[in-house]
Each structure stands twice: as structure tokens, then as C-alpha cells.
Amino acid sequence: MFESEQIFVEHMEAKGKALSYIPISFKLSKGTYRPDFYCPDDDTFYEVDAGTTAYYKKDKLNLFENEYPDIKFKVVTPGGQEIPKVGGRYFLSRTKMDKSWKEKLPTNKSLFFGFLVSNELYEKIASMAKKQSRSVSSMVRVLIKKELKEIKEEEIEETN
């Protein structure tokens, strides 16, 4: 996952919305297209534009929208701002892209960690996060910390 996409994940999480990363591939009359994210909460697919990616994909994005008109789809900046269309088409330009999202990159020392998780397990985590008014990422961090601590305690018990 690119850092710009991670910024978008954090932006959506702050709004209490979970995302699936590259969840599905759509067949187009010319090739295939895989949107960056699907958000089950608003039933919308998202393409995150960090400055150039969507520019190079613009023909594909327009084709996707024409061939799947019933699917909710948005091209957004990493900060979540929707990129408008002109006359129903994306005319993305390399030079006019907003790069201000780069200022939002975290400065503290943290690492990106990604893993595949079943829908069922994800929903359990998301439900617990909701109950505790946390983001899903925060909930996962808490659970990992708690369980790793327990592993240590179990080992101590065994050695005693």
C-alpha cells in the first residue's frame, strides 16, 4: 500500500469508516480495473489519486464509470477530497494535483504493517472498536499489545 493510500485509510478511519484494499477486479471492454478501496459503510469504491496515478489511469476510470454506471465510485485525494469530473469525465492533469497531503504524513517513528484477514474476523474487530469508540487500527494495536503481553506471562508461568 502506498503512503498516499495509507493517509486515505487514516482519513476514513477518523470518520469511522472501514475500507477493503483492492477488493475486486472489474472486467472492462478493454482490460480490467481494480479500484483502490471499497467502503462497505457507504457502498462506494474509491480510487486514491496521489498526483499522477489517476492521471495515467484516467481513460480506464472513465471506461469503468461508463461500463458500471450503477456502482458508486469516487476519485479522491489522499485527504478525502473528491476530484470533480467535467462533463461526466475525468480530465486529470499532472500539474494541477494537490500535493498538500504530503504534509499530513506522520512524523513519529511508526511502521506500516499489513496483513490479510477474513471478513468475519474483521467484522468482530470492527464491532469491538465501535463499542469502545476506537478506530479499527487502534483496536488491532490494543489487541496485539495485550495478547503479546499474555504470551510473555504464559512463558513466565511455564518457566516458574
Place this chain on the structure above:
Amino acid sequence: MKKQIKLIYFGLRIEEALHAKIITEAKKQDRSASSVVRRILTKHFSRPQVDGL
């Protein structure tokens, strides 16, 4: 649409220290780091839940 998705790629930012702990645990268990995290989460939810945690 939601039911068609069987697996979700989930990414998050974690502190360096926590990342190091996961890697250490993965080496100990001879598993991948992502497998360790999945097992940790599955193990947690397989237990009876008390006070949410």
C-alpha cells in the same frame, strides 16, 4: 457486494517497538509476522469476552 469479499487486506501503522515484538514472536513460532497477528486476533475472539477486552 459486502458478502462477496472473503478476505480483507488490512493495513495499519504500528510503533517500531511493537513491530519488533511481532517479528520476534514470528521467529520464535517459525511463522510469518502476518500469521502471528492473525492467530493473536483469532485467539482473542475465540475466548469468552469479558468487559469487551
